[in-house]
Amino acid sequence: MTDGEPRRATFRTVADEVRARINGGTYPPGSKLPTEEELADQIGTNRGTAAQALRLLLSEGMITKSRRGSFVHRIVKKIVRDSTSRYVRARREEGQARGAFEAEIRNLGMTPSSVTATHHVQPPAWVADILGVDANSESALARVRRMLADDVPVQLATSYLPLEIAGGTRLEEIDTGPGGSKSRLAELGHAQDHITEDIEVRRPTPEEVAALDMAEDQRVFEIAHIGRTEDGRAVEVTIHILPSHLWRLSYSWPLGPTH
Template sequence: MPVNPSRSQYRQAADLIRAAIEGGDYPRGEALPREDNLAEKLGVDRSTINRALRILAAEGLVQPIRAKGTIVNAIPRIRRNAVARYAREARERSGARGPFETEIRGLGMTPKTVVEVSRSAPPSNVAGILGLSADDVSTVKRSRRMFADETPVQLADSYIPLDLAAGTAIESENSGTGGIISRLAEIGHAQVRITEEIDVRPPTPEEATFLGLSEDHRVYAITHVGWTAEDRAVEVCLHVMPTHLWTLEYEFPADTPA
């Protein structure tokens, strides 16, 4: 279907290619036709198609890969329900080691998490939340690189006070069913309240390399804190997630005290 000359051609071309992808004409994980072929089909020049594909790449719908052309992203958007995901049933479903595995399996994909565990001094913002020193080795740090069907989709670093985590399963790479939230509950530090702050920013060079992002992409930077009934922060997790791969969903009562 040719573009309408009365509209911005490259934006309309992006709309048409996006609709074709969403309609299944160009399947996920496969290459789009060559730029000159798309230009001929839509009745525009190649530079218009190039600009249209840059829009779709910034959205994360397609990705240019050298020697392969422009590939339709194989990963559908992942919905992260910030309330439901931390319920015990959700994070332990089918033996999952936390809510991420449940989310990815729910999309029919295979989750994988590469974990590195260390004892470390926390970043200053994390130290302030946990009431610890940023100059001392006072936390167990769990650094995770997270994949869906071998595609990198998230980075997450969790910090747990060393006085709680030392010598427990929290220091194991495999923290077991339900993840560290369940392990903390087992040792008497159940989380009863969660707070999250969200920023949107460009990725750092290291984040961009792992997540396969360009300078046009943005990431959600989520500071997640788990609190006990005694109002103690027992976990801070710093999530980094490409905005084009994730939808953040929040659900809460409408009539609550300020």
């Protein structure tokens, strides 16, 4: 290239331009993007560079791809999971919401929904150990959910509850009522006093890729959530699986005395 020739755009430059057009509304959520050839002509590069740029945006979760072409993801702005306040009773029951997820998705202006199934199960050994139940028998109630925002799958969650507490109660029903399982546990005399969450970032399993409409090279947050009563008894263990490109995790807490 001579000094008089224009510099060709790199794939990152092309990706930045497409990202700016998405964020600016030129390409709205769900819309079809220009083809690789069209992007190359518009931005002043070649098809290979445009293809690299689209692959980068695909890995970030900003776009999706099918045989019909590339499309802007229907959820562009990340969902904020405010773990500090989402489990406060007033928040998870707001507007008769069926738990924290429904409340937070509504507050973001989207429509929540879920597909739920309940089963009596033999829990994983580590879950049984935390809950203090038998790992070798059907000692837990599992609530298995595929959760959506504006009909886009955004989370998988499986909650394990001691069957001696949850069996034969509304916790076995698909609709647990306002506030979700935490409110029903409180009514049964097992209000949760404190929560622990351990977070891991990992590749999704093939089953998670299919259930969450992800690409195999994307990542998920796996959150192991444990709810304990005032006396320290664990009454709920939930495994949340969230596509990392769709979610931002937020935490805050008081530090207490500084001296």
